Amino acid sequence: MSNVVVITSNLYRPHIGGVENSLYHLAESYKVKGFKPVIVTSDIPLDKGHLESYEVQNGIEIYRYSMSKRVKFLAIPVPKLLSDLYSAVQMYRMINSKYKPVLTITRYHFNQVAVKLAGIPNSVYLVPGVVKFQNSRKNLGSSSISNTLQHYYHRILQYWALKTSDRIAVFSTNMIKQVNSIVKLLDFPIVTKPGVDKSRFFPASRAQKLIDRKQLDLEFDGPVFLCVGRCVKVKGFDIVIRALQYSEIDNYQLWIIGDGPLQADLQNLANETGVFDRVKFLGSQSEPELYYRMADYFLMSSIYEPLGQTILEALSSGLPVVAFDKNTGVETATHELLNLNHGYFMSSTNEYDVAKFIDFILQKGNVEYDYKSKACTELAKERYSWDILADDLME
Secondary structure, three states: OOOEEEEEOOOOOOOOOHHHHHHHHHHHHHHHOOOEEEEEEEOOOOOOOOOOOEEEEOOEEEEEEOOOOOOEEOOEEOOHHHHHHHHHHHHHHHHHHHHOOOEEEEOOHHHHHHHHHOOOOOEEEEOOOOHHHHOOHHHHOOOOHHHHHHHHHHHHHHHHHHHHOOEEEEOOHHHHHHHHOOOOOOOOOEEOOOOOOOOOOOOOOHHHHHHHHHHOOOOOOOOEEEEEOOOOHHHOHHHHHHHHOOOOOOOOEEEEEEOOOOHHHHHHHHHHOOOHHHEEEEEOOOOOHHHHHHOOEEEEOOOEEOOOHHHHHHHHOOOOEEEEOHHHOOEEOHHHHOOOOOEEEEOOOOHHHHHHHHHHHHOOOHHHHHHHHHHHHHHHHHHOOHHHHHHHHHO
16 A cells, blocks of 8 residues: 655745645655655746756655646647646646555645546645635735636636545634535535644743844844735735834834735835834745744734634744734634634724734733743644644545
């Protein structure tokens, strides 16, 4: 019997993100459990680099199907969507023939569809988000023709991914409702949680935070609120930037880790509202754990988030989480991950109310902060493990 587990998505390292990290950590967990993990992804480069079609990293084989070369039929290039799908299906057929995997875990709808077209059995689609909600006009903040067409293309593709997968796994009960709004499931999906690398994400003392900030040219002795994610509408970074202008306490900073299409707009917003000197746009970071350790609070400003890997990283780093309450209309799983022992829930998404709530938090004493910080790290240790996720998907 094969002991190969295929883990696949459209992107992997050197790309940085929650899904990309999950491929790595699942592969490491299966390797320890005696399986042979194989990662399949695309050759989409980071910036303008080049990615090899095959390589081995940390003892894990990585195969990349081509999305950079157009397939030709009778010397005529076929449409890119069909070319990409053809390349992926051919790769999965080769993988299936060579390894006959005992399990295939897909993390993106394109890959799930290609896996089934290639005839690979026993696939688990670990849904990263539901396109219908994640890429809605409200959450994208754009209604251009291009964005609308892409939205419906991905909705159709995800419909078929959900329809064809052998099993479906989600990270929250809210996602079950969202998936059922697309495809009525006959079987109850696997409800599980991802893990967090506790060797990377761990707390630092107050004194160490100040030392680390100075070493990275971020010297500041006041409280730091950290936001992590792509600069897109759904992350709600615009809300917290606007909030700064209404805060009566001005001795704190907002750090934003991540880049994306709205980064320049957010920088302009910080300038226009007169708070640019209090907002640090730090871009995408290969070692985000350094910034978690230097921060004091994690500001979860998303209005849509299927789970929030960044929340788990914040918990493991001992950062109390500040997030919107579920009654504000946001679609997040924050309440499924933590409670008031580990942070604070804001009752409004209005920037003025957000400012007043931050002022309220900053007036709390060190005793409450230390209690919540310790509770965060204990929760991460007890509940969030990549090994548990690997076992759940294997059942």
